Amino acid sequence: MHTAISSGFRALLLIALCAAFLLPSVPSAPKGSAAAGRPLESRLLLVPLDGRPPCRQFVIDAGRIGGTDVMTPPSAIQDYYSQPGDTGRMRAWLMEQAGSADAIIVSIDQLLYGGLLAAREREAKKEDIEELAAFLCALRAAHPATPIYAFSILPRLMPQDTIDGYEERRDLIAYSRLVGKKAAGLPIDEAELACRKKAIPPGSLARYLAHFSENEAMSEQLIDLAEEGVLTRLVLGQDDGESYGIPNIEKNALADYIKAHGLTEKQVFLTHGADEIALTLLAAWKNEQTGFHPRVFLRCNDPSTAKNTMPYMAVSTGECAAEKIRLIGGTLADAPKDADLILAVSTNDSERDTLGSRAALADYIAKAAPETPIALVDLSRHFTAEETVLPQLLARSFPLHTLAAYAGWNTTSNALGTALAEGSIYLASPPASDKEARARAAENARFLDNRIFEDYFYLKNTIDAINRTLKKVGYENTADLDLTKNYRFANAMLQHAMRKDLAHYKKVPAFAAPFPVRRGKSAGELLRLHDAALDTSFPWPRTFEIHLEIIPSFR
Structure with missing residues (x-):
């Protein structure tokens, strides 16, 4: 066998x-008569995290199972590997098509940076984030009854590729893990922490830490939009996580922010993962449509x-x-x-x-x-x-x-x-x-x-x-x-x-x-x-x- x-x-x-x-x-x-003539009774717009099949094609294919026509932006304006998507044309496409959709699922990383890989490397200025927030508010105002599900990915522990020295990457990863353990209340070797920090070029450390602080500020603004009802639901995902590290400090801070604002998981949801989030949001929307609340036994x-x-x-x-x-x-x-x-x-x-x-x-x-x-x-x-x-x-x-x-x-x-x-x-x-x-x-x-x-x-x-x-x-x-x-x-x-x-x-x-x-x-x-x-x-x-x-x- x-x-x-x-x-x-x-x-x-x-x-x-x-x-x-x-x-x-x-x-x-x-495909045979079994698959012929399947009615697609609903239409959903998807701005995917990137152009890879798990982020795009899986959602289209799963939509057909449930009778949903999942529409995605033209390939000419989507990302391709290290080439970012055209965020301006992506937003224009979304605004043009939203009137015919029963629901919308949007990747913030695609709308702001041009995809997941671009989000890992590029920095977003405050005015860029404000411009995106204004677009989301305009989308909501133009289509007040259409559910808008947004998701955004928190930075991973690995340093940006632009920090490419082997030694400094190794020291940054070790430093991040130690800082994460310390934040979790675990004992660490303070001398090793100081040694790792000293070995990292100041510019690289500043760029690494700024990535998290920038993302945290943006995530808080997205949470505010969910609280205001601009976003029907926001999902924040943790990509390629580890038990301890600076990403977990950001994740915990956002959890505290959500709790302080009294928001439910129906409004803002923290999850682990990235590529599958659009697909799970499709399932969540389908379940809301049909009133299905699956009871799942874990074996x-x-x-x-x-x-x-x-x-x-x-x-x-x-x-x-x-x-x-x-x-x-x-x-x-x-x-x-x-x-x-x-x-x-x-x-x-x-x-x-x-x-x-x-x-x-x-x-x-x-x-x-x-x-x-x-x-x-x-x-x-x-x-x-x-x-x-x-x-x-x-x-x-x-x-x-x-x-x-x-x-x-x-x-x-x-x-x-x-x-x-x-x-x-x-x-x-x-x-x-x-x-x-x-x-x-x-x-x-x-x-x-x-x-x-x-x-x-x-x-x-x-x-x-x-x-x-x-x-x-x-x-x-x-x-x-x-x-x-x-x-x-x-x-x-x-x-x-x-x-x-x-x-x-x-x-x-x-x-x-x-x-x-x-x-x-x-x-x-x-x-x-x-x-x-x-x-x-x-x-x-x-x-x-x-x-x-x-x-x-x-x-």
Whole structure:
């Protein structure tokens, strides 16, 4: 059974590189009658955090599951990697289109800086922030009845890329962690703190600290706009967090500011994560529309899972899960029988000898799935296929499309938010007809397969083979490729590898096994995948994320 890319496949990948250039374009495949004619009864405008698929395409695709047409700005004015988006034209597009929207989700980082990467590097003057606030007030005045959901990302612990000296970056990170521990009331080595501070060039330290103070002032102004009703809801996200650091000092100060103003989580919500926030806001809006408040039962692979803090996180997995459930308007259920959705979370760690828990969780999923929809969050501390649960389900010939959601992206907050949003949107509104129910199930199966192929097949397997090959042909930094030289080469490798995985996947019983068309928690008729094609490419000049679309055909 396929659990990882084998060494034989890696060898085949290397041999096939030249032939891969000659591969034809991906053939189009009909989605089948199950997905045809799905009515999109609502329209939502999205100004995404950036142009990567998790921030933009995921929201568009999930919108289709729930019958929402998600409109985004033209690609010509959006960001592309290190090139910021055109903030002026972005605001003009938003004002022009807002009249036809049922709701609006806007990234403050996109509207102010031109995207997440630009926000990490650029400084915003006070007048820039005031101008943005004035625009948001004008947008509200022009469309007083339209919900406006805004989100903004707090600066991460890592210094800006413009501070590029290895030693000063190392000292800044160590300094930030020590300051964070001290602020949390923990004992620290004061001599080391003084030594680290002295080693940092004053200009670099001032620029690093100014980034947080600038963002805190802007966030307070956004909180004021939420209090005034200009923003229907504001979400502040913490990107790539750690347990201790200066980012947590800012986050705690903002929490105090929110509390002092007596604001509820319906008005301002502090969360951990970034890329998944627009998707979770879509789910929250959909739940508000339909009056659906999902009751979610948390089932972990191991008793320690909820208390563990995974890489790039400032809080434990259990805290993050509870937070994401509240964000979409849900509550924690005490037992599976009381739940609309089971959130199955696995955070296996080969170094802590937890791999034996995978089989037990797979057995639980197989037994519970017929009764209650399950969203599987399949994480790995070391980002390896061997630590995941999916191979266990494949070995049991479990019908994967029975899952309401799947996510296994590297960051816990991203995966939790994505899986909960998908599962919630799928369950939120009862379909008006059998045809609509089939179409919704088909769209959910497509989204599910997209996540399985990116989060498992690509990120746990293929990415390493591609990175090694690129390095063998002279590209040392796969995080920043020279695509004028190797875009076709890299994409040919990606397409060849992923098509091999798809061909294998289509042969396993889990692929064609019938799965239920759900009407809320209850299951009705069965659908079955007949075939699938795949389209994939690198959306940015790096290998970390991919554009991926499974094109299924149903019977």
